[in-house]
Amino acid sequence: MHSQDNIHYALETTRVLREPDRRIETFGETRFEFQLISELMDRVGEVRIRTGEVEAQRPRILRPDAFREIELEGFNPSARARFDKMVDKFRDEGKDLAFLQYGFQFKRGDVHEEIIHDSMDAVRERVLEDIRRSGNPSRAIIEGVDDAWEICILKFSFDMILRSHEINAFDFKRRGLI
Numbered sequence: 001m002h003s004q005d006n007i008h009y010a011l012e013t014t015r016v017l018r019e020p021d022r023r024i025e026t027f028g029e030t031r032f033e034f035q036l037i038s039e040l041m042d043r044v045g046e047v048r049i050r051t052g053e054v055e056a057q058r059p060r061i062l063r064p065d066a067f068r069e070i071e072l073e074g075f076n077p078s079a080r081a082r083f084d085k086m087v088d089k090f091r092d093e094g095k096d097l098a099f100l101q102y103g104f105q106f107k108r109g110d111v112h113e114e115i116i117h118d119s120m121d122a123v124r125e126r127v128l129e130d131i132r133r134s135g136n137p138s139r140a141i142i143e144g145v146d147d148a149w150e151i152c153i154l155k156f157s158f159d160m161i162l163r164s165h166e167i168n169a170f171d172f173k174r175r176g177l178i
Helices: 004-013 064-069 079-092 120-134 149-174
Strands: 015-018 030-039 046-056 104-106 112-117 139-143
Touching: 004 079, 004 149, 015 120, 030 120, 030 149, 046 120, 046 149, 079 149, 120 139, 139 149
Parallel strands: 030 139
Antiparallel strands: 015 139, 030 046, 046 104, 046 112
8 A cells, every 4th residue: 555645756756758649539438558667666777667558438427426436446445545535636626527427447457567677768768769650549658656656547547537528528518418
């Protein structure tokens, strides 16, 4: 279990180096690939690359207290408390997430890890160059904290919600659903 300081540090230092080219689909599921790079805390010159997927289910119109029903499959038991605190933080910042529900699945079994013996700068440049060459439109490159990497993925997911929210709300309004 992570301390509040570790969670706060992970939230503050997580950086999305490359966003996926698209947002969360309003009327269908969306799958994002991610590569999360992080320096190992107890070793110099070693960087871990985690590769996996986050699947966003189609947004649903929800009632105000439905955030408590969102499932966090594959996360450790303390993820619920951390998720609830993030929701509260976004509400405190005046961000309106109250009428659309975004369902995410984080598939831990699909996460692959690799240790690279090089500097963070070199690994970062290599990963970014690889994505420039491949042009994968659904891949995000995230730099985060190694021991709290799940927090980094949660933050990325919330960021994708915030970037998609206005478009999804417009689509629902255009069809007369809200």
